[in-house]
Amino acid sequence: MKKKVLLVGFKVKEYEIPLEMGYVKAALQKYASIKIKYFDIDTEEKPISDFLRKSDSDTIIWFTDNLINSNIFTLKLALKILSGMDTGKELFIQSYKIDKKLAREILAENDFVNGIIRGEPENNIKELISGMELSNIQGITYRKGNNIVSNRIIEIWDLGSLDSPYLNKSIDPLTYIDYCFAYISTSRGCLFDCFFCDRSNRFNSIRYFPVERILEEIRFLWNKGVRRIIFTDDSFITNQLRFKDLANKISKMNHIKIKFVCMVRQEFLNDENIKLLKMMNMKEVCIGIQTTNPNILNSMNRSFDSGRYEKMIRLLDNAGIRKNIDLILGLPGDDLEGFKRSLENCTKANPDEIRVMKLYIHPKTIGHFKEENIVFDKSRLDRFTPIIKSSKSFSEDDLNKAISHLIKIREQGFNIKLIPEIHSNE
Numbered sequence: 001m002k003k004k005v006l007l008v009g010f011k012v013k014e015y016e017i018p019l020e021m022g023y024v025k026a027a028l029q030k031y032a033s034i035k036i037k038y039f040d041i042d043t044e045e046k047p048i049s050d051f052l053r054k055s056d057s058d059t060i061i062w063f064t065d066n067l068i069n070s071n072i073f074t075l076k077l078a079l080k081i082l083s084g085m086d087t088g089k090e091l092f093i094q095s096y097k098i099d100k101k102l103a104r105e106i107l108a109e110n111d112f113v114n115g116i117i118r119g120e121p122e123n124n125i126k127e128l129i130s131g132m133e134l135s136n137i138q139g140i141t142y143r144k145g146n147n148i149v150s151n152r153i154i155e156i157w158d159l160g161s162l163d164s165p166y167l168n169k170s171i172d173p174l175t176y177i178d179y180c181f182a183y184i185s186t187s188r189g190c191l192f193d194c195f196f197c198d199r200s201n202r203f204n205s206i207r208y209f210p211v212e213r214i215l216e217e218i219r220f221l222w223n224k225g226v227r228r229i230i231f232t233d234d235s236f237i238t239n240q241l242r243f244k245d246l247a248n249k250i251s252k253m254n255h256i257k258i259k260f261v262c263m264v265r266q267e268f269l270n271d272e273n274i275k276l277l278k279m280m281n282m283k284e285v286c287i288g289i290q291t292t293n294p295n296i297l298n299s300m301n302r303s304f305d306s307g308r309y310e311k312m313i314r315l316l317d318n319a320g321i322r323k324n325i326d327l328i329l330g331l332p333g334d335d336l337e338g339f340k341r342s343l344e345n346c347t348k349a350n351p352d353e354i355r356v357m358k359l360y361i362h363p364k365t366i367g368h369f370k371e372e373n374i375v376f377d378k379s380r381l382d383r384f385t386p387i388i389k390s391s392k393s394f395s396e397d398d399l400n401k402a403i404s405h406l407i408k409i410r411e412q413g414f415n416i417k418l419i420p421e422i423h424s425n426e
């Protein structure tokens with residue numbers, strides 16, 4: 001008889017779909033009977049624990065990540081709910097964001113958790129469900145006698161070996177959101193290594209899904225009624241030849257009128273690539289500038305050329321592509337004046353939107369901030385995603401002044417969005 005597995009997690013934002021769980025369900029369908037349960041973050045604890053208690057599953061895997069967002073800050077709440085229950089089932093926690101140290105802490109403090117699934121979840125959960133010895137399962141942290149042991153993470157080299165959650169009908173995006181859009185990953189990983197970014201720690205290398213399979217997913221989603229697709233890649237353009245091939249092939253699917261959205265690094269937004277984006281019907285790009293402070297950019301081997309930036313915004317504008325710029329408030333080494341200059345440099349070219357988020361730090365990036373005397377805001381989120389309250393270069397007062405400055409600039413008519421879960425006073 002097939003093992004029964006329940007994949008469970010919180011839906012934090014209205015536009016999230018459990019794509020991560022969909023990949024796992026697609027990978028496991030032959031081996032187990034898989035159910036997905038996505039609880040709205042506002043759901044009270046009792047209905048969740050009642051549901052879990054009544055579930056006929058043998059194994060519960062609580063997901064704290066999806067490919068779009070990390071919701072690791074929900075982990076504390078999940079552990080609280082699970083701690084009061086005696087489900088009699090095996091219980092695992094999944095997260096890209098949990099490193100070995102944190103995994104050990106979680107297991108030491110929560111004896112009801114059987115193990116932590118780190119790294120890409122498809123293969124290690126398959127190994128778990130097929131009954132492999134814990135000591136042989138990649139990327140798992142578990143108890144062995146009195147010890148807590150962490151196995152090595154092995155990345156999935158051939159992404160084409162993963163079944164598509166859409167094509168094999170593991171998830172239907174339209175059951176999770178009210179409007180007709182879906183997400184597609186064309187790659188995993190990021191070429192860059194920005195020290196503040198947890199995404200650069202999530203995968204070691206960049207790998208790609210086969211182009212033909214992406215086209216098939218687009219066709220499938222169009223036929224289901226999806227009219228907008230967001231590419232989840234950290235940068236939609238990284239490999240020029242591959243991007244050209246994909247963009248050309250998508251633009252030839254001319255009966256399909258899907259509007260696309262992507263994240264892309266400004267380094268790749270040249271004349272030729274913007275034309276290709278326009279051809280494939282890209283309607284919106286999100287560009288992570290983060291800062292224009294030269295000291296910080298130097299430490300990341302990056303630079304900011306305002307002439308190039310302004311040209312890029314103009315080209316995107318001419319192509320009819322919406323431009324959203326991301327900035328981070330509170331980066332180590334930045335200060336009030338540096339942040340104001342970054343904002344001024346970005347607003348000058350008049351992008352459609354500037355989104356500002358306070359620095360938050362994940363377990364895997366915390367080592368980079370040791371010298372910065374960072375004080376975290378504990379009132380808002382829990383210890384798994386500390387948010388900056390002050391640092392060596394940015395006092396609490398200056399951070400508040402930066403927010404007042406942003407609000408003032410917004411009142412002058414600029415479209416500035418303060419990411420709401422960070423700025424609770426918004």
Ligand code: SF4
Nearest residue numbers: 190192194197200234
């Ligand atoms: S900030 Fe963007 S480019 Fe830098 S590591 Fe993160 S995802 Fe990659």
